Amino acid sequence: MQVMEAEASTTPDLSEASNVLQRLAGAVRAQVIGRDQVIELTVIALLADGHVLLEDFPGSGKTTLAKALGEAIVDDHSPSDATDAVPIAAFRRIQFTPDLLPSDVTGSPVFDTNSNTFHFRHGPIFAHVVLADEINRTSPKVQSAMLEAMGEKQVTVDNITYPLDPLFFVIATQNPLDLVGTYPLPTPQLDRFLFKITMSHIDRDAELAVLDTWQQRRDPAADRIRVGRNEILSARKSIDQHVYIADGIKSTLVDISRALRADERVVQGNSTRSLVLILPALQVLAALRGRNYVNADDLEMLLPHVLTHRVELAPGVSDFGKVLRDCMREPLEQLARSTLKTHHSSDK
């Protein structure tokens, strides 16, 4: 086994990336208590270059989470590429309301009387971490402006395109109960979110801990863990390069989504794009667990969050978890059995 260990130790980049991940998660954990899984998923989405949709009740710590994440990121932007030297905020929050306009999100050109020219005033979307609160309360045109920014990492105003930072990361929320006067996001738009995370109330001990530590966590002067923007970007790269996804995992992934599409309880299955998007997330999770290969555990943990908003169930079917479990059983069994089989790929 020394062989294997040696193999693992030859990837220092990965341990660095893993370190970045741990630090980020630690920074958020210090602020948000009792939401370890949500924090983990959020950090994974950040590293996997995706966005998350949180479904939760008001006052459950969404803003705190987003703010903590945003504040943990330090802008170590090198001044050399300061062509459009806009100071990028660590964290912005947009409260979506029915009367919001796209320009309220993206920003708009403003006439400068001194220079007699228009210059672009950056909207709140120009930040590392954006909290889009109650995204389903605003009109579809604002939603689509927001979603274009998420998909393309750019903003187009008056035919001029403004690129967003590579680290641009959106945490959108919606309230699952209070649906009156909302504009529910259609399935293709939901596809822009890597994860949809449904949160439940935190347990008793955690809730008590929240009350106990409220004072200290509020203290702005406290010494906090910080992670550099460039560190995160390089971690992304090294994870992508050094975490291995075996053929078996990929074929299991395909088999599961095929089983889902064939299931009679499913009206519309997940897209191929979702399978492409999940790969980096799997890699990040493996790295977070200190592994340099993706395993079945990673699949089992991430698939529900990746697929729940991408699959449309037949009328009368509500428990997506059960449908997914049924569809995963056979491919996972095949995957598990494959490890005991002899492989003769060397003959080829």
Place this chain on the structure above:
Amino acid sequence: MIEITQHNRGLTPGSQPRAQQSVIRALILAIACWVLSTPLTTVAGSAAAFSGCLLACLWLDRQHAGARLFRLRSPLIVLIIAITLAVGAAVANWLTGTSLIAQTVGAMASYQLGQMLFWVLLAAGIGLTLRLLARRHSWGSIPELLFVASAFVITLAAHQRGMIDRPYFIGDFALIRGIDPSSILMAIGVIAVLALAVLLMMENNHKRLPYHFSVLAVLCFSLLAYVQFFGMPTPSLTDDLGLTGQSAAGGGSQSDNPFRDGENDASDREAPVAIVLFRDDYEPDSGAYYFRESAYSQFNGTLLWTAEDDSLDQDLVSEFPASPIEVSDQVPAPDKRRSVTTTIGLLTPHRSPFGLDAPVRFERAPNPNSLRFRQTYTVESLVPEFSFPDLIGRQAGSPDWTVAQWTEYLEMPDDPRYGEFANELIANLRAEFAEDPYAKALAVKDWLDTNGIYSLANEHAYATDPAASFLFGDMTGYCIHFAYAATYLYRSLGIPARVGVGYSVPSANRAGGSALLIQAVHGHAWPEIYLQDLGWVIVDPTPAQTLVDMSTDPQDSLQQMLADMLRDDAAFEAFLQDQAGDSRWSLVNITRGIALLLTALLLAAYLIRFYRTQVPAWASAQNQYRLQYRAALDTLASYGIARRHGESREAFARRLAPAAPVFGVLTEDHLRVAPGYGLAPAGGWQISDQDALASRQYWQQLRKQLQLELTRSQPQWRRFIAVLHPAPWLTSR
């Protein structure tokens, strides 16, 4: 039962049945098809029937409620099935008939092929129709149940009326292998009960289930109790001669008119009533064995009836022998007779014991099977071996008789026609025989043989003198008419005569064996005359013209089986043993074979277990990860711990972590190098010998650790089972 079951099948019309239910129901229907087809076709044909029905039922049950098939109307579907069947039958016929196929694959094969094709289509058609109706209509499962029930009823119906060797396909199968057919029939009964139980269990209404099962249990137990207290169902007969019935000495209730007994129902003609074992070889010259049970000898004013006068018919015995009974009348001419001993087992109750003409001694015989035999006794008879010269030139009657006896044996209806007609018949006798009683009797018999017409139609029953109505009327009747008419004619000629009643069995029925089966059809009445120094001599008219076919198939196997039962149980066992001896498929051999097979399987299982445990020690380095891990899984399986279906290896290891934490390490190490899963490059790892050894030792270490952890965490009994478990590799995966 059908009503209740149908009502609670838990299957609404049109819905798709659950897989388990559908398989069980298809099996039951297919078995019914097989049972029904077995007597009608070859083994291949019935196998085809079984599989055809099974496949059809399974296929139909797999169809969703919205399938295209269900859009068609029921009559149309039935029509399609019927047309397919007709075409199939035509093709099957062609297959069998055409010489082309027969020449290429052989005549037998082409016949089998045709049978298979026909039966597979027929059974599939039946299965489809039944299942379709059951799914379409709420009453649809009634035909289904009726079909299953009819299969069992038809199979078992052949067994009734004492035909214990039937149905032949079961009887022959059993006898060849030395099994009592009744045990197979019992098994079929048990299967029927089980099938019913299964149908009951398919109900969704669990509240009624216990009730139904208790009803079923009561039925089973009542059947058992019936056999225990009343014995096996005996053949019930329509008896036109008053032979059978409860034993009644003297016969207080015998005031019936024998002409009016019974309706001559032909359906149970073949029912066996008794079995006779010959202790001595005897073949009568007349071609038939006569067993006399009783006689009508005293004229009661209207017709001849059982003698009330004790001085008459002293050769008859009316009571079954509790102790040996000597016949009170001395049988004359013992030098012209031979002693023949027979043992008789009565399958139905009789009024009096009967014996081969002429019985001298009755003795009770041990009854080897009281469920089967009502009475068993041994008869010693002095059978006549008279030659023609012995019979000619004798005087009629006996000089020892009193005047009263003479009068009784000659009394007859006051009808001058008998005398006139009889004298007319003997008018042509040659002078030297003109006064000879036997010659006169023969002349009468001869005339009756030629001119009488045998028929079961009884037109004369309500005439004042049925014999006269017969003789001077249409001359159409059966044995009792001939017997009475002949007796009256003999008596009118001054020859003492009476009507003997009992059984007459063609001697060919013995078929060279030492047993003779008496069936209901053999019940007979015949005239007999008394000749001086010879005793009662049977002069039985046998009409040449007959309107009914009274011949029956010989029941050789039944005859042999009953005889073997009567001889005694030990002999029957010996017979069965003997039959079983040369059969490769005897129960003992089958049991032995199964035991051998099980032992072999067990050994093979242990061998595989040992191999899988030991093989990592000499496997190549590249395969260590796989074989060592498999061995570890086997170890877990021997403790009854196995990965669930669809559970990932990681999840399994986590589940096991409290009991065996080292298994997590094993799993991780295994997965990390598994090609197609972890990091292994295509073609596996290239590891030097040094590393391989280290690797092997490393794995062995982990496995030892696993064993240790399991020993600590698992209870004692689990450890015990783990050591003995023959096939943990069956559940490890």
